[in-house]
Amino acid sequence: MNQVRMSGAAVEAIDLVKRFGDNTAVDGVSFVVPEGTVLGLLGPNGAGKTTTVRMLTTLSVPTSGTGRVAGHDIIQEPDAVRRSMGLTGQAATVDELLTGRENLRLIGRLSGLSRGYIRETSESLLERFDLTAAADRMAKTYSGGMRRRLDLAVSLIAAPPVLFLDEPTTGLDPRSRTELWEVLRGLVRDGTTLLLTTQYLEEADHLADDIVVIDKGRVIAAGTPTHLKDQAGAASVVLTLTHAADLGRAVELIRSCSPELHVEEASRRITAQADGLADMTRIGNLVESSGIPVDDLGLKRPSLDDVFLHLTGHRAESTDDATDTAEPETAGVSA
Ligand SMILES: Nc1ncnc2c1ncn2[C@@H]1O[C@H](COP(=O)(O)OP(=O)(O)OP(=O)(O)O)[C@@H](O)[C@H]1O
Ligand SMILES: [Mg+2]
DSSP: OOHHHHTTEEEEEEEEEEEETTEEEEEEEEEEEETTOEEEEEOOTTSSHHHHHHHHTTSSOOSEEEEEETTEETTTOHHHHHHHEEEEOSSOOSOTTSBHHHHHHHHHHHTTOOHHHHHHHHHHHHHHTTOTTTTTSBGGGSOHHHHHHHHHHHHTTTOOSEEEEESTTTTOOHHHHHHHHHHHHHHHHTTOEEEEEESOHHHHHHHOSEEEEEETTEEEEEEOHHHHHHHTOOEEEEEEESOGGGHHHHHHHHHTTOOOEEEETTTTEEEEEESSHHHHHHHHHHHHHTTOOEEEEEEEOOOHHHHHHHHHSSOOOOOOOHHHHHSGGGSSTTO
16 A cells, blocks of 8 residues: 555545436545545435445446545556455345355455465454354345345455445344444444445434535535534524413513524424523523423434435435434424
């Protein structure tokens, strides 16, 4: 690896364009992934995530633009790029008729690694991905989560400094997803650079240092999760009254300090724009000191979901975690 040319960037996309006939799948995408960090490439179905990853991993030739992986140009030096990276594709790639251990050894041999190295590394990867007990079973008997873990283990056998993961947790149940997040965090702690695509805002929020949001082949936003959430607007105070009959009076009171508010009668809830905790306390005190009983008071910061809505005019996919959807998060703020 040429350290000078790396210049701190593990992956660079430079004005990447990919056309399929009249369809421009990727329309001038640029970003940088600094060494040792995680970039989340976030976007809805058909946004161009897989196409971008395929170009960067040399599986597809850009219509125009280029990119670099570990300092190597994807068009000029595809072999060097392939040696510096691992890829876990959107669809499982393991050989179903081989055992977990055999899959690892096969890919190790195809990567030109020595037998001794392959044996040792396979065992430690099986251990790390909690597959030791299942190592001698055919992959077709594995659960979805186990397959994803084997996929990931296989893409790590050659210890690539850069790892591309295309929707690594799509189709996994919430528990397997959280487990895989843990594994990915471990990789990053050990110095691996990750570029992962996802449709799940929570995933990007949990794992990524930086997020690039793409929609219809274009970058529509980029920054840290916090930065993106700040863009989506101010925080708000959510106040739930005990009695719906008090709503009118409470609204009058709150309006004196926060004119932008939204009322939901059915849930007895008032949402008012606020700068932070101080505003929340002020509003809470104001209402309570005038004798209006309050059931609940909270501060809601914009979620990445709000960011997406703000940027694209439509909501992104979200995970099935009931805990997330049950919160007042999405309630009426945009209505
Ligand atoms: N080989 C191909 N031939 C023609 N069109 C393609 C090809 N691959 C992708 N496309 C088109 O390019 C666009 C972007 O697709 P892509 O697979 O990159 O999206 P994605 O963001 O990965 O979506 P998903 O979340 O569904 O995986 C889509 O309109 C898709 O139909
Ligand atoms: Mg895809």
